[in-house]
Amino acid sequence: PARIAIRGRAGSGRRTLLAAFARIAGRALGVIDTAQLPRDADRFGRGLQLALRRAQLAGLVPVIRGLDEVVFDERDGGEIAREVCVAHPGPIAVISPPDVSPPFPVGHVVIDLPTLSETERTGVWQRALAPTRFWLRDHAGLAARYRVGPGVIHRAVASLAGLDPQLPADDRIDSFLRQSRDLRLADHARRVDRLATWSDLVLPPDIMDSLRELVGRVRHRRTVFEQWGMGRTMATSRGLTALFQGQPGTGKTLVAGAIARELGLDLYQVDLSKVMSKWIGETERNLATIFDAAEDGQVILLFDEADSLFAKRTEVRSSNDRYANLEVNYLLQRLDSFEGIAILTTNSGGSIDPAFKRRLSFRLSFPFPDEDTRAELWRAHLPRELPRGGELVFDVLARKYQLSGGYIRNACLRAAFLAAQEETSLHQHHLERAVALEFAELGKLSTAGTID
Ligand SMILES: Nc1ncnc2c1ncn2[C@@H]1O[C@H](COP(=O)(O)OP(=O)(O)O)[C@@H](O)[C@H]1O
Ligand SMILES: [Mg+2]
The missing domain is CATH 1.10.8.60 (Helicase, Ruva Protein; domain 3)
Structure with missing residues (x-):
C-alpha cells in the first residue's frame, strides 16, 4: 500500500499538497492528530491503529501528524507508529517537520517542501488573493517581512472573509501573521515592551559603528543575498546571530532593545528556564519552535545571559551529560541554517562553547566604561x-x-x-x-x- 511522507515547516503547505493528491484519487483526507491519542505507550499504539482503521472504513486517506512530538518514557511515538503502520493494509500519509524520518519501511515516498524565497512568496500572495476581491498595497513588503509558507498565506487570506474588500488588506494580514507568530512564541519567550532608543546609548564610537553595521546587515540582507546572488556563492547562514559579551551593567540588554526598535522589530526574550527541559528531546523541540517562529519574521530573539544554553560541551560522564551534549549539537546544527535574528548576551565570554562562537556572525565586547x-x-x-x-x-x-x-x-x-x-x-x-x-x-x- 502507498506510504507517503511530506516534510516541511509548519505552514509550508504540506496538507494542501496531500489534499490535492487525494483529490486526484477521488478521496478526501482524514487527519489523525497524535495529540488527541492516549498518552501511554500501549494505549497510544492501539489508539493509532483504531484511528487508521476508521479512516480506511470511511474511505479517507489517513494523515498522521505530530508523531515527532510524542515521547514516552521508554520509547518515542515514531517507533510505536512504525509497528502499527507496517500492519495496516491501506495507504497512509504522514506530515512532519523537516528531517524527521517517517515511520515506514523502505519503499515509501518522501517529499520535502522547501521554504520559499522572498520573490516566490510575493507570487504566492498574489495567487492566493487573485480569486478573491481583496487586495494588498504592498505584496513585496509583506513577503519581505514574513517568511511564511503557502499554508499560512492561504489561511491569512481566508481570515479576511467578511471584511470590506474596498480597503487594502495589508494591516489585517499583518496583524493576523503577528498574532499567529506570538501564539507560537508565547510558551517560551516574552515580548519586551520598553525599548531604548539609539540616543539613550552611551557607548564609545567604535562600538556604535559596529552596532550600525549590525543594523545595516539586517536592512540590506535581501539586496546582498538575493538580488546580488551572494546567497548562492556563500555557504554561510543568512541569519544574523550576535554575541554581546561584557561585565554586568555595560548595556548589553539595553542595546538589544535599541536595535529592535531601530529596525522596527519585536524583541522576544527567551525564557531559558522554560526552554530547557529535563525530558529527552523536549529542549530541542522547544528551541525548534522558537527558531522557526523567529525565522518567520519581524522578531529578534534575545537569549539573555545565555551561558547555560551555550556553555561548553562537557565530557560525557553521565547520561545527563550525553543529553546536554545532544542539545548543544542540535543548537549548532540549527544555527547553521538559521535565517532569523538572534542576540546572545553573556557576562563571561569564556563559558561559551567555541563551536558556537565560530558560528555567530557578529561578536561584540562591551567595554567597562572609562x-x-x-x-x-x-x-x-x-x-x-x-x-x-x-x-x-x-x-x-x-x-x-x-x-x-x-x-x-x-x-x-x-x-x-x-x-x-x-x-x-x-x-x-x-x-x-x-x-x-x-x-x-x-x-x-x-x-x-x-x-x-
Ligand atoms: N552603555 C550604556 N548606555 C546607557 N545606559 C546604560 C549603558 N549601560 C548600562 N546602562 C544603564 O544600565 C541599565 C542596565 O544595563 P543592561 O543593559 O541591563 O546591562 P547588561 O545587560 O550589560 O548587564 C540600562 O537599562 C541603562 O539604564
Ligand atoms: Mg543584561
Whole structure:
C-alpha cells in the first residue's frame, strides 16, 4: 500500500499538497492528530491503529501528524507508529517537520517542501488573493517581512472573509501573521515592551559603528543575498546571530532593545528556564519552535545571559551529560541554517562553547566604561525635568567610582528618591549617598573602587 511522507515547516503547505493528491484519487483526507491519542505507550499504539482503521472504513486517506512530538518514557511515538503502520493494509500519509524520518519501511515516498524565497512568496500572495476581491498595497513588503509558507498565506487570506474588500488588506494580514507568530512564541519567550532608543546609548564610537553595521546587515540582507546572488556563492547562514559579551551593567540588554526598535522589530526574550527541559528531546523541540517562529519574521530573539544554553560541551560522564551534549549539537546544527535574528548576551565570554562562537556572525565586547563615559552615563540618567539643587559635578563621581552603567542607573534612581523623600531638589550629596548605599548593599565597606 502507498506510504507517503511530506516534510516541511509548519505552514509550508504540506496538507494542501496531500489534499490535492487525494483529490486526484477521488478521496478526501482524514487527519489523525497524535495529540488527541492516549498518552501511554500501549494505549497510544492501539489508539493509532483504531484511528487508521476508521479512516480506511470511511474511505479517507489517513494523515498522521505530530508523531515527532510524542515521547514516552521508554520509547518515542515514531517507533510505536512504525509497528502499527507496517500492519495496516491501506495507504497512509504522514506530515512532519523537516528531517524527521517517517515511520515506514523502505519503499515509501518522501517529499520535502522547501521554504520559499522572498520573490516566490510575493507570487504566492498574489495567487492566493487573485480569486478573491481583496487586495494588498504592498505584496513585496509583506513577503519581505514574513517568511511564511503557502499554508499560512492561504489561511491569512481566508481570515479576511467578511471584511470590506474596498480597503487594502495589508494591516489585517499583518496583524493576523503577528498574532499567529506570538501564539507560537508565547510558551517560551516574552515580548519586551520598553525599548531604548539609539540616543539613550552611551557607548564609545567604535562600538556604535559596529552596532550600525549590525543594523545595516539586517536592512540590506535581501539586496546582498538575493538580488546580488551572494546567497548562492556563500555557504554561510543568512541569519544574523550576535554575541554581546561584557561585565554586568555595560548595556548589553539595553542595546538589544535599541536595535529592535531601530529596525522596527519585536524583541522576544527567551525564557531559558522554560526552554530547557529535563525530558529527552523536549529542549530541542522547544528551541525548534522558537527558531522557526523567529525565522518567520519581524522578531529578534534575545537569549539573555545565555551561558547555560551555550556553555561548553562537557565530557560525557553521565547520561545527563550525553543529553546536554545532544542539545548543544542540535543548537549548532540549527544555527547553521538559521535565517532569523538572534542576540546572545553573556557576562563571561569564556563559558561559551567555541563551536558556537565560530558560528555567530557578529561578536561584540562591551567595554567597562572609562571615566569620560561614566560622567556621560551620570548625565544621561538624570532627566532635564529633575529639579537640581546647585550644580551636579559628574566628573567627580566618574573619577571616584568605577561603576558600570547599570549601577549608575540604580544610583541615580535611588538619589532621586532620597531627594523626593526629603522634599528637596537633587543635590550632589544625594548622589554620593546613593552610591554609598549601592556599595553597602553589595557588602562592600569601601565606597571607592569597582562593583562587579
Ligand atoms: N552603555 C550604556 N548606555 C546607557 N545606559 C546604560 C549603558 N549601560 C548600562 N546602562 C544603564 O544600565 C541599565 C542596565 O544595563 P543592561 O543593559 O541591563 O546591562 P547588561 O545587560 O550589560 O548587564 C540600562 O537599562 C541603562 O539604564
Ligand atoms: Mg543584561
